[in-house]
Amino acid sequence: MMCGKFTCGMILGVAAGAAAGMMVAASRRDVRRAASKAVRSVNHAVNDAMDSISDAVDSFTHNMGR
Numbered sequence: 001m002m003c004g005k006f007t008c009g010m011i012l013g014v015a016a017g018a019a020a021g022m023m024v025a026a027s028r029r030d031v032r033r034a035a036s037k038a039v040r041s042v043n044h045a046v047n048d049a050m051d052s053i054s055d056a057v058d059s060f061t062h063n064m065g066r
Helices: 006-023 028-066
Strands: none
Touching: 006 028
């Protein structure tokens, strides 16, 4: 699967933030919470990107039918 510059940047940024947060975190519970938040953020970003791509493809195919 190809990764757009924005999507790759978003994923790398979230991962870097999670890694930095894990270095500073005091307990395992905080680490798990930070990792869980990072996973949710990445999932939301990917879902939003896929929705945008889907909308663009739908719009393109709709306009081609005219």
